[in-house]
Amino acid sequence: QVQLQESGPGLVKPSQTLSLTCTVSGGSISSGGYYWSWIRQHPGKGLEWIGYIYYSGSTYYNPSLKSRVTISVDTSKNQFSLKLSSVTAADTAVYYCARRARGGGSYYEDYWGQGTLVTVSS
Amino acid sequence: SYELTQPPSVSVSPGQTARITCSGDALPKKYAYWYQQKSGQAPVLVIYEDSKRPSGIPERFSGSSSGTMATLTISGAQVEDEADYYCYSTDSSGNHRGVFGTGTKVTVL
Numbered sequence: 001q002v003q004l005q006e007s008g009p010g011l012v013k014p015s016q017t018l019s020l021t022c023t024v025s026g027g028s029i030s031s032g033g034y035y036w037s038w039i040r041q042h043p044g045k046g047l048e049w050i051g052y053i054y055y056s057g058s059t060y061y062n063p064s065l066k067s068r069v070t071i072s073v074d075t076s077k078n079q080f081s082l083k084l085s086s087v088t089a090a091d092t093a094v095y096y097c098a099r100r101a102r103g104g105g106s107y108y109e110d111y112w113g114q115g116t117l118v119t120v121s122s
Numbered sequence: 123s124y125e126l127t128q129p130p131s132v133s134v135s136p137g138q139t140a141r142i143t144c145s146g147d148a149l150p151k152k153y154a155y156w157y158q159q160k161s162g163q164a165p166v167l168v169i170y171e172d173s174k175r176p177s178g179i180p181e182r183f184s185g186s187s188s189g190t191m192a193t194l195t196i197s198g199a200q201v202e203d204e205a206d207y208y209c210y211s212t213d214s215s216g217n218h219r220g221v222f223g224t225g226t227k228v229t230v231l
Contacts (some may be wrong), residue, residue: 037220047157047165047208049220060217063123096164100220104171106153107218108210112164 002027004097004113012091013118018084022097023077023114030075031056035100037109038071038082039094048093051099053080087120094118124148124213126223127225134228140196142226144209147190154177155210157222158203165208169194198226204230 008020022036029036051061053071061069065102070083084091096118098109126146134140144154153172157165165174170183172192182197194209196203209223 039220039222046225047159047222049222050218060219062219098176104153106155106171106212107220108153108155108167108212109169109220110167110176112166115164 002097002099002111004099004111005021006095006113006116008116008118010117010119012087014088014120015086018082018087018091018095018120019119020095020097020116021079022081023079024099025078025100027036027074028074031077031081033101035107036071036073036080037098037100039078039096039098039109039112041096041115042093044088049088050082090118092118092120123136123220124221125198126209126211126221127224128207128209128223130198130224131227131229133231134196134199136201136230137198140199140203140228140230142194142196142209142228144192144194144223145190146192146209146211146221146223148214149190149192149211151214152211153185154185156183156192156194157208157210158205160205168207199228199230201230204228 033051037052038109049093055061073080097113098113099111101110156169159165172187173185212218
């Protein structure tokens with residue numbers, strides 16, 4: 001069974017870049033068939049979909065965050081990463097990585113990491 | 123931008139049936155998915171492709187979709203079903219942007 005684990009700094013200063021990595025085990029990112037997503041959840045709030053990447057490097061980002069988001073993949077390490085630039089306190093959230101599966105012409109996140117809290121504060 | 127709307131809260135007595143609705147303009151063309159999120163935990167998929175149940179999810183969870191509304195039903199709700207529930211779908215663009223519903227807090231008491 002696939003497992004995902006987020007890692008990265010829990011505290012980031014305003015205006016800096018948030019960087020997180022998701023390590024995938026129990027399956028190979030480069031085998032294809034799945035996309036790999038990032039989702040976040042502000043404290044006490046709902047879920048916000050950030051974007052995804054395919055093993056080939058193709059990406060798609062939520063238009064609301066597109067100007068600040070970069071998702072990349074390292075197939076040699078079976079990892080994918082999230083960078084969010086110019087962060088403010090509004091980017092304080094729990095960040096989840098997830099596997100994105102396809103079914104019946106739709107896509108959905110089926111396996112999730114446990115999430116990691118990132119706080120933006122000086 | 124595309125939105126999925128849910129009621130903020132639903133209350134149900136143990137053993138009774140809880141129904142959570144999700145409204146979205148693209149639902150006639152796109153599948154709905156449902157996630158359960160217990161306090162402090164990551165979301166867990168409980169329904170996919172409108173009405174299918176992943177392995178390990180109790181049979182009391184069921185889903186349906188008609189027109190612009192999808193529904194998650196918990197038949198015979200248990201105390202352990204108390205959680206936040208989010209519907210999810212993708213928009214009609216070719217990029218399949220993910221969209222989460224506004225979330226529903228289900229209280230079982």
